Amino acid sequence: MCASAAGTPLEALFKGVESRYNRAQSLQVLFHESYSAPQRPKTTESGTLRLRKPGRMRWDYTEPAGKLYLSDGKNLYMYTPSTGQAEKMKMKESEDMRVPLAFLLGKLNFQKEFKDFETRVDGAGTWIVAKPKSENLPYTQVEFTVGPDYRIQRLQVTGYDRSVIDFSFEDEKLNPAIDAKIFQFQLPAGAKLVEEVQ
Numbered sequence: 001m002c003a004s005a006a007g008t009p010l011e012a013l014f015k016g017v018e019s020r021y022n023r024a025q026s027l028q029v030l031f032h033e034s035y036s037a038p039q040r041p042k043t044t045e046s047g048t049l050r051l052r053k054p055g056r057m058r059w060d061y062t063e064p065a066g067k068l069y070l071s072d073g074k075n076l077y078m079y080t081p082s083t084g085q086a087e088k089m090k091m092k093e094s095e096d097m098r099v100p101l102a103f104l105l106g107k108l109n110f111q112k113e114f115k116d117f118e119t120r121v122d123g124a125g126t127w128i129v130a131k132p133k134s135e136n137l138p139y140t141q142v143e144f145t146v147g148p149d150y151r152i153q154r155l156q157v158t159g160y161d162r163s164v165i166d167f168s169f170e171d172e173k174l175n176p177a178i179d180a181k182i183f184q185f186q187l188p189a190g191a192k193l194v195e196e197v198q
Helices: 010-022 099-104
Strands: 026-037 040-052 056-063 065-072 075-080 085-090 114-122 125-132 139-146 152-159 164-174 192-195
Touching: 010 114, 010 125, 010 139, 040 099
Parallel strands: 085 192
Antiparallel strands: 026 040, 026 164, 040 056, 056 065, 065 075, 075 085, 114 125, 125 139, 139 152, 152 164
């Protein structure tokens, strides 16, 4: 039984979250994602996210159906059925704000990665706002909602261009059996692969 995260000192809260995710070998959650940017209409998407050490992730979208975002630990692939194209890029060169989520497993360290923390009680959980220590990242602020069991329920990332991507997570499963093969990208029939060179 975990002690309630709400109202505990920040350091204890961080340790609780870090130990929950850093000990896990795999993770599966349902996600709801919204993206907003200046002068652009807000978009909402949803699906299932699977993570597996080291650095592998797979986003299977149900809305829009068939969209896929995948990392094999080195490269990223994004397939969008409406365009019939799959994009490939190096993971370390990507500025996509989904990439930091791959490091939820095994590498989460609040004090090392972030600074200027602010917190407030949010219902049964705690809302944490932080800025990244590194200036070489595509985002300027990260906000987490952490539940009483140290589970990350919501994550909001603000980009340099003032875009905001907001994830809410539910039905989290720690250490589910996930076949490593699902992190190997298979080009859908009829799709074209485009490699991005930076």
